[in-house]
Amino acid sequence: MKKVTRTDIPLSLKNNADRWTKQLLQEIQLRGGWSQVPKSLREKYKQPDVKKALEQMYKGKCCYCENGIGVESYEQIEHLKPKSLPPFHHLTYDWNNLHWCCSRCNQAKRDQWNDSYPIVDPTTEDPEQYITFDVVTGEVIALHPRGETTIQHADLNREKLVQSRNKVGDFVRELIFQLKRTESQLDIDFYRGRIVKFADEDAEFSSFIKQLINTYL
Numbered sequence: 001m002k003k004v005t006r007t008d009i010p011l012s013l014k015n016n017a018d019r020w021t022k023q024l025l026q027e028i029q030l031r032g033g034w035s036q037v038p039k040s041l042r043e044k045y046k047q048p049d050v051k052k053a054l055e056q057m058y059k060g061k062c063c064y065c066e067n068g069i070g071v072e073s074y075e076q077i078e079h080l081k082p083k084s085l086p087p088f089h090h091l092t093y094d095w096n097n098l099h100w101c102c103s104r105c106n107q108a109k110r111d112q113w114n115d116s117y118p119i120v121d122p123t124t125e126d127p128e129q130y131i132t133f134d135v136v137t138g139e140v141i142a143l144h145p146r147g148e149t150t151i152q153h154a155d156l157n158r159e160k161l162v163q164s165r166n167k168v169g170d171f172v173r174e175l176i177f178q179l180k181r182t183e184s185q186l187d188i189d190f191y192r193g194r195i196v197k198f199a200d201e202d203a204e205f206s207s208f209i210k211q212l213i214n215t216y217l
């Protein structure tokens with residue numbers, strides 16, 4: 001999980017969010033509940049420009065696990081504050097509440113919410129203040145109760161995710177060891193160049209890799 005900068009509000013939301021919100025709240029009141037509202041109204045936020053903006057903002061990675069989206073999981077627009085909960089119905093089309101998420105993290109989170117220690121928002125907060133990584137096991141570790149909420153709600157230590165994180169980490173770790181073994185400047189430059197690519201902001205698990213590099217290099 002890494003800090004990102006939220007982009008300008010997509011035109012579809014800028015022009016329609018207020019009207020859609022008013023319609024949604026009226027329908028919820030009229031029909032007696034969120035689930036009774038037609039899906040076509042509840043999901044108007046799924047606009048092409050919204051999807052494009054979120055994908056670009058998160059560099060094609062899940063906002064929680066930093067796994068690349070589109071190969072083993074499909075993309076979903078995530079509401080950090082669950083839209084199905086009454087206190088957050090009005091945030092269904094709020095640009096500041098929308099994030100880019102893989103299906104696994106989104107399914108794990110569902111409508112969970114902790115009022116005392118809410119999940120970390122990577123567009124307004126630095127996740128490094130709340131979570132860190134064990135560079136040996138590849139697991140995410142909480143530095144704060146809100147970090148624990150984030151880990152639990154998005155299931156950031158699920159077995160296959162940790163395995164994927166470690167697979168990349170093991171490869172980078174080997175590159176670091178190769179770099180340390182060589183005295184050739186040509187080889188040093190080669191290994192450093194490869195290592196840096198794994199820490200690039202659009203690379204999978206870049207936060208974990210950066211911490212691994214800081215630890216071993």
